[in-house]
Amino acid sequence: MVVKVFFPQCCNRADSGLLVGRWLTGHDSAVVLAVIHYPFIPSGVKQYIQQMQARSGVELSVLGSWSLPKEGQGDVDSFLRDLSTIFPQRRWLQISREMGKTGFSCSVLNTERSSVFQAPVKTEQKGEVDEDREEEGDSEEKIIFIHYEQRKVMLSQLHRDQDGRMEPEPEPPSELTQMFDSVSRSEPLFVLDKFDEGPVKSTHWQSEGREASIMVELSKQAAVPLCSLVSALLHLWSGFWSLRIFSVFPLPFLHSKLSTCVQLRYRTEQMKTLWSTQAAPDHRHFMRKANIFVSLLVDAALGVLLMSWLYRDDHITAVANALVPAADHVAKELNALLQWLMGAPAGLKMNRALDQVLGRFFLYHIHLWISYIHLMSPFVESLLWYGGLSAALGLSLALSLLSDMIALLTFHIYCFYVYGARLYCLKVYGLSSLWRLFRGKKWNVLRQRVDSCSYDLDQLFIGTLLFTVLLFLLPTTALYYLVFTLLRLVVVLLQGVIHLTVDFINSFPLFAVGLRVCRPYRLADGVKFRVLCDEPGTCLHLLMEINPLKSSSVVQTYRTPTYSCYPRDSWAALAKKLFVGELIYPWRHKTTKTD
Template identity: 55%
Template sequence: MGLPSRGAAAAGLGPESAVVRPGPPVVVPNPIPTLPPEGAAPGSSRVPGMVLKAFFPTCCASADSGLLLGRWVPEQSSAVVLAVAHFPFVPIQVRMLLARVQQAGRVGLAVLGTWCHHRQEPEESLGHFLEGLGAIFSHEPWLQLCRGRDGWSWSCKATRRQTPPSAATVGEDQIMLILYDQRKVLLSRLHPPAVLPDRQAGDAPASAGGLAAVFDTVARSEALFRSDRFDGGPVRLSHWQSEGVEASILVELAKWASGPVCLLLASLLSLISAASACRKANVLVSVLLDVTLGLLLLSWLHRQDRIGQLADALIPVADHVAEELQHLLQWLMGAPAGLKMNRALDQVLGRFFLYHIHLWISYIHLMSPFIERILWHVGLLACLGLTVALSVLSDTLALLTFHIYCFYVYGARLYRLKTHGLSALWRLFRGKKWNVLRQRVDSCSYDLDQLFVGTLLFTVLLFLLPTTALYYLVFTLLRLLVVTVQGLIHLLVDLINSLPLYSLGLRLCRPYRLAAGVKFRVLEREPGRPLRLLMQINPLPYSRVVNTYRLPSCGCHPQHSWGSLCRRLFFGELIYPWRQRGDKQD
């Protein structure tokens, strides 16, 4: 049945209840309207046109003839086509469908025009019929898109029926047809601000505001894509799901594996893929990877009695370290590198540190029967994750090198005491003193006895400083070596906890899911035919993926710059480079 006439509508068969089917054969015009010349008279019968941008999904390029459903963006002069409604259909059902989608997705959808594919329909069968649909679904402007039988020739026309009274004909607008992959645009996330690469030959620039409107329109129209399954709904549509729904990348990777463990991982990964935000998925993937690596480490430790081997090797290693420290102290108590040290102070410091090493060796041998059991229970913590095992390893290293930490603290305190004393006595020679209440240096007059005592103390401290500084330097280097190893462990823990693995995997396997912008490639630019462009998504760079989706870390972080660290070491201040955020230094 063709389009109902005015008489049929008057008899009760209106457009709201009529089933619309293709009508009698009429030739469809295929010109591209041009703008009137600049010197055209104001009372001309031709209404001046404008350039409109029509975003058309590539998945609908082979769809049957029907209606163009989408959204009109007036501020961008753009029409975003979302689906094609095929013949036959009831107009009131189309309006009900658009109203339901608008209520669910809060995006205003309308019938933008008609779509004609001459491969399914004869070219001379849709003329007045397609033009008459504009009276049922009134929209300004009314689009008419046609694709030729060869698949390469396209016809685009936009007409406006609401014209000034002086105009005798309907105005036509020029159309810039932009093809886009609806599936990629729907699944991608446009990261503002859109960073577009340098344009190449054949590419066209893009507007950030227009891109945001296009991406937002497609993303909020999921209710339209779920409204039917192409055969069961009252209105048969063509959109991106004609090519199938894309599964999660994690699920697809799991399908490549086999076995019960992989099936369990696939079920867990399907739960991860259901997360709406990439940050939640990154947290779940990070925890899953952490626990998996911890279980592998636990399996390796309990295989072939490796914990017993580690316990047996720990005592000889501790004895070797203590023996090397004893050799180092004996070298310092002599003439290290030919330096002339203060003999008395050198012997006192050397024997003091040797006694501490003796106490440490006795403590290690006292704990040797329980080391294997302790390591066994500590190894069980690996089931909580690799980061837990690494944190326990860092604490164990701190306990095993506790004597080195004590040597460093003793040397730093003694060195700092002498540097503070020398600085205070140096102010005495210059007639200055430190005002504790006002926290500043003030002028002060000293008598002769005070200057004499100050000179003696300054001389003693100055000649004792090289011996103290040498012990402080040696033990500081040992302390920095231990801190460096602990810092590497903390960096590894922080990397595991904060690295956005899910987003990086998404960027590697599905780069269009994280979009930094788009670029346009010219498909056809010939006189007499509409300009056709292909919109392609530029993926987000890996560095920006890491910076954008990096998880917040709760670990320890360096509190000092290199300059501040060197200054604190020079003045003998204690350093704790890997403290918790917000902690204060002593």
């Protein structure tokens, strides 16, 4: 039988004493968490372990003894061996190390059989081992030491499946899962260092002193009242916007359609999560808070940089002065496009009456829009100046405001698209209904299917006339629909790039990616082993190293849930809607479930 002992590297040169840890359930494996130094009082050690077990929730126990011979400690080994009767265990590990050797020697005392089994060991004990083997029928337990870096295992999070999602595993849990869980939950055991006056002296990964512990404690104490204050202010802000006056039409409609309002509401929910006084219950919630915090900092920093550029060298005035001429230029190009469509575009013969009506209708809309732009031109610079201040709340909010401004400045193009799409859709559906009439079919509204139907002569005659009129008017309508749909798609593409940038800022897990780059062991995808020592007369020693999670898995696992600017339909459904003339609303967001 093989017994695996997970041994921390920080305890390789610890003073002689007792091994504290736990046996893994369902496996012949033990995890050593700390070494309690000699001298000690056994009753004090028992009381200390009970306290640590109650605080950590880990079934801690004394696994055995650790011996590192030094001058003047000749009786320590015999004293530690006799402690197996005071700390009863099914197996009692007796690990010793000689100075100048890398490997350990280990004996296993089985208290149920009252006999000792020793791993392939030193020559002077070989005779005793042979006698023990004869008494127990040549039974043997082979010891394998797996050395691990306790600090990395303590701070890492082991992902249990390939895509990084933490899902419950079937019982019993795996050996590595229990080992990582035991080390991470034993944080109370690692509090005391060598400078503290405690009931025992021990060696573990923090025994040499805790770095920046005073600053961490001060930050924790200052964060509690600060979080309470900010959380109260956020609730007041949410309560103000939930007043009944803001639920009067059309305010709710505008709040749901304007990107600035949607982004502001999303950032408010993130701030509530970040400044919540409740501690993160698990690793996923902690990582989510950390990603939100870093995202807010980076977003605010980029916003401040943008604001400094806007207000330096009077860039806002330059943008305001260029806005009205740009609108005039767009109006001139649209006029030229409509004049082209009202003639013979690309040599096509259009229905002149319908062509003139549609062209003059759209020209009148352009005239109204340009008049509105010139009316608002004295206020454009002031609007841009105050709108630029929104960058102080983050680059994402400034980009959302830019998207809304583009939507308002191109509202006439949207109107053209809606008019053309409605007219085109009406003719397409009219032609499809009349085509069913010729085939003796009709659409059953109640059953949502096509049924057979008999028509009289008058109905067929009127249907033929309507079908002919709609068919000959369709090319003119389709041409206007095609042109304005392409213009609308250009605007939608520009807004889509802005929305994707905002979505990237909101959802990209900067903190998790930073951990993957700077501290790859914090996000573990598994472990690998290599032979550390295989000296004669000692046990086999392996070194456990942590495999970091892949970068793609980090982004996929820790991506912050957010609203998305992607349309609900697939590309095929979008193409079908464009073909039949149904309206496409790119601002309809696809909600993402939050954890």
